[in-house]
Amino acid sequence: MSDVNITINGHPAQVPDGITILEAAKRLGVEIPTLCHHPALQDIGACRLCVVEVSGRREVQPACVFPVSDKLVIQTETPKTAAMRRFALEMLFSERSHYCMYCEMSGDCELQSLAYRYGLDRSAYPVPHEHLPVDATRQYFIMDHNRCILCRRCIRACGELAGNFTLGLKARGAKTIISADMDAPLGESSCVACGTCLQVCPTGALIDIKSVYGGRDFQVSRVKSSCSRCSVGCAIDVVTRSERALRVEGDWEGSNRGILCVSGRFESLNDPRERLTSPMVRERGELAPVSWEKAMDAAVDLIRSAGSGGLAARITGGATDETLDEFLRLFRDRLGITPDAAEAPFAAADLPDSASLADFDDADCILIVGADPLKSHRVAGYRIRMAQRRGAMLLIASDLDDSSNGFRKTGLARTSVEDGIRACLESEKPIVVVGAKANRTETRRLTALESHAQFLLLDSAANGAYLRRLGMRNSKNGAGKKTAYLLLSEASQDGAMAKASNGVQSLILHASYAGPLTERADVALPAPLGFESEGHFTNCEGERVRINRAVPPPEGMMSEREVLSHLASRL
């Protein structure tokens, strides 16, 4: 695009033709106040805070949607722009309740900060008295319509970022209100509780319940880390204060582009399970807290008495590279057994993992085989949905019944793998999304696309890619063994996991939470949570991402690696 000459606040400058005045001002270091604008969202010119004076136009124009053209003369700070901005703010304050003294956002609120800037020291209009509903039907957040200024950021985030299109507007004029699915409480709507709307709301209309009144921006710390709830490995900011984790926010700079899912944003900090806080050994039928020393002695005794023939070791793919390495050093190198992966096997080990989330931006055909990204790798699912929205062909191929698949529920029919492969071959930029439910026959057939398509492999464990690299399988090596060492971290202990340790005489459980397996464990070793740990894992894009410690583990906690290396030194 060619450059044009503009004059902004008396300074001549060259900027690309057609960019908005706001964008041009940003590039030139000129600040223009905004309210409905958000860098991650499409601009709609709704709030009129960014109005500027433009040559040839009698009235002020919104900078966020007005394109620059040659010889355009722009004034960003004049008595007229100040008066118009003040007027826009007075109108916003003339509706609903914007009393700061009992608002959670006071101090971080964009509306408040603009009102300070434009010196609003009185009500220009009679104070409003309508009371709008507060939607508290969601478990982790509240929508208070009384604080809403209808900037529509939440609507745009819901559609443009999460691809969910739950939020919209209801009614007209002063009665306009944000609405889910035309008119449903959020908790009964198609809302997926990804919380992206919370992260863009400029006022106190959308409130995170856990971190409410927990601290203002200047009081909290942000620790950059990666979400280890699934193998998408979203970049996150863990917001902490006084060694407590308040909330998780998506990192706008990450490949997830600020978007998280309900699991990463909320469930990670609201796990209802009971923590294991002390090492425990079963004595006279009861698990009783003991010192690390004593617990490790007991574990070492069990491991020794089992011998390498009678020992099974199993580790969750949610563990970091470092923990996995240490685990292999102990059990494979030192004790000579073949450790297992705790999660379901992945039959796609020999497919290339070449796609990144960004590749979905220009993919024209997406074939999903044996994966349910909208349930298990949601942020990838949202990106796929956006690609579909943009016009990419989306195909779900499976030989099995997959009617519960999130995409099937949107009305997408199932195709055969053969048809899927054919569609990919006829496309320019196809991506094949393969999940752990794909069977060997299916993955073998998909190798036909190796040179034509990109592959996104969605392992069932966060660090599944590293497990595959290490050649670890879920091969039931543990069956019929005397003693099992189970390192589960935060992984669930129900169903398949409990079954896997059936038949062993003694169980050493190394986990963050109590669960069905603690009932059977002879030795229980507590493990810190992801937020309390450091390390790396390899995400589904093949990127090695870093987990940083956001809060310290409880007193007396030892990292998984430390425990493993202590055990190694005793064996």
Added chain:
Amino acid sequence: MILASHPEGEAMSKIKIATDWLGGCSGCHMSLLDIDERLLNLLELVELTSSPITDLKQPPEEGVTAGILEGAVNTTVNIETAKRMRERSQYLIALGDCAVFGGIVTMRNAFSLTELLERAYVDAESVVEGKVPESKELGKLIHRACPVNQIVDVDVYLPGCPPPADAIHHALSELLEGRMPAMTGDHLRYD
């Protein structure tokens, strides 16, 4: 506009200030006291004729230079108080979010008066055999609580919950210097 002229060396006549409160929590008056030791200097220049925290409660009939009102207009008595202060003040200052915007007191506007009184005096969890008070000494709640400027004209707005002591000090100092105060920067607060 000039409230006090004090040529060098000449004994200065004090300007008179009166305060009163409407539907408020008295927090703004606490903030006034938070001016701390600067109050002593201020009282060299200012005479506090009356206030809820002094013996004399009502502003003198001959009037004051500045009248200060805390709280939203919530009852018929508040209307009376606000009108009296307006009549007797050269400059009327609305002190705090409730006086300026209506504030926390206006939360009640979402409910009917019956709902409101029953909830507070009868249904509240802490109440045993409650009764809505009806004494003539109490004002009647007006239909909707509102900021002071919806009842009488206000000259100076000093928002904040409570307004920072510095802002109050700044406003009084500006008046003493003969300027109309305007709250900007750290002096302008809504919480």
